[in-house]
Amino acid sequence: LESQLTGTLTLAVFSAVLGSLQFGYSLGVINAPQKVIEQHYGRSLGVLPEEPLLLSENSTETEKQEVHPSVVMYWSLSVSIFSIGGMVSSFLVGFIGDLRGRVKGMLMVNVLAVIAGLLMVMAKMWKPHVMVIAGRCVMGFYCGLSSGLVPMYIGEIAPMAYRGALGTLHQLATVTGILLSQVLGLEFLLGNDYYWPLLLGLSGAPAVLQSLLLPLCPESPRYLYIKRGMVEEAKKSLHRLKGQYDPSADLEEMRREKEEVEKEAQVSIAVLVRSSLYRQQLFVALMMHFSQQLSGINAIFYYSTAIFEKAGVTQPVYATIGVGVLNTVFTMVSVALVDRAGRRTLTLIGLGGMCICAVSMTVGLVYLSVYSWMSYVSMSAIFLFVCFFEIGPGPIPWFIVAELFSQGPRPAALALAGCTNWTSNFIIGMTFPYIEALCGSYVFILFAVLLFGFTVFTYLRVPETKGKTFEEIAAVFKKGRKQTPGTRKTGTGTGTGTSTELEQLKTDSQA
Secondary structure, eight states, X not given: OXXXXXXXXHHHHHHHHHHHHHHHHHHHHTTTTHHHHHHHHHXXXXXXXXXXXXXXTTOHHHHTSOOOHHHHHHHHHHHHHHHHXXXXXXGGHHHHHHHSOHHHHHHHHHHHHHHHHHHHHTGGGSOHHHHHHHHHHHHHHHHHHHHHHHHHHHHHHSOGGGHHHHHHHHHHHHHHHHHHHHHHTSTTTTSSTTTHHHHHHGGXXXXXXXXXXXXXXXXXXXXXXXXXXXXXXXXXXXXXXXXSSOTXXXXXXXXXXXXXXXXXXXXXXXXXXXXXXXXXXXXXXXXXHHHHHTTSHHHHHHHXXXXXXXXXXSOHXXXXXXXXXXXXXXXXXXXXXTTTTOHHHHHHHHHHHHHHHHHHHHHHHHTTTTOTTHHHHHHHHHXXXXXXXXXXXXXXXXHHHHHHSOTTTHHHHXXXXXXHHHHHHHHHHHHHHHHHHHHGGGHHHHHHHHHHHHHHHHHHHOOOOTTOXXXXXXXXXXXXXXXSTTTOTXXXXXXXXXXXXXXXXXXXXXX
16 A cells, blocks of 8 residues: 555645645634734725824723724625635636646636735735735635645545545645644734735745646546546556556546446536436535534634633633644544544544534533633633544545545536535624624534534435445445435435436436
8 A cells, every 4th residue: 555655646635735725824814913904904994093003012992992884894805705706716616627637727726826915915005905805805716716626636646545534635734724824923923014915915825836836746547537538648647646556457447437427418517406316415515514614613713712811811812823733633633544434433423522512612601600610611622622623524525525426527516515615604704793692602502403413414324435436435325316216305306227317317417
């Protein structure tokens, strides 16, 4: 097995996950410099006096001023436009990935990241609110594409024994990016009045490095063979990725898959949604992504500083960075475990653990006024919640979607799953402050209920994909369809053998 991790494969995976690093950096970077940027917005909108307010240790009075409503609006837009860009562009993942191949696709979208970085670096030269919002929008658009292209490319080049571990690297790079942005956003580094445009603009830096490295990476052999029919090129690419070995078994698997694909119509998103052939896989894939976003993890990141303040931590910023460090460490744990313990097991452990943490966090918050030691309960619950998240529900949804589908519907499925993820992220981001105002300390009970539901769903419906070829995974779902004609909750069409399924697909694609 060791011989399969060649230098080229390592380079290819490293180059690809630079896109994920950027995604994480952009997610996290906006939190730290909020007050500073709001002041610049206020000054450029003419609702704040021109001279900069000196933020020294004793100036709590100036910080507590009401922030002007138009500043609040532009600020919320700066944060959320990122998700809107991602929602829109995640639909184009399949199109870009198939257009000129995965590697050239990742190269093309880097142009966007560089433009976005430049817009934000130059924020002070013109109206900061316009520049930042434009930059965040373009960056969101880029991240929507890269968060689909990266898992697609890695899933296609990874040897089966390492598919999970290499797939988890997308999430590892993302949380490393978040941590990096938290550290650089500290006030004495870049999170200050002078350097914040640089802090935001740095999110385009990995794209420059990635553009230098990607031309050295081999194109996905599956893309070359199955999509383009270039057998020789695919063979060359396999040799580069895996060193000198006999590629006939791999080529044989691809040949069989290509035959399958030629039976399947090229699946557009519309067909994928309507076809009963993929309904179960799609339902599982989308539920996995919902479970990642609706677990309340974003609420934790959003909330952690406030909870640490309540618990009497003098520098909550550092506690939040502690959460970021844990995030990264436990994603590494997941990298180590995912091909041994399996996807399903880790997701179950993660969701179940998060559910218990959500309950104990609520207990801690509700009884905080009664018992002072309850603050430690809610603090440990936060830390554990994050650990459980990164063991399973964090990394797994991103690459399990690539495993659940064969080559034909894979791009469309990744696009839909990505869009689900971005949309639920956006909804949580916009509604959480209101829900929290409504439920107060009981807000995490809501998440506990959702988590319990997702745990049960995973137990009942999610198959184990560890160590199976793409064919075997598809067979699991075929079997599931044949056993229960007409009783599936997710659709009305009944599966009766492949011949009718093909007819079904033909009619679906004509519709």
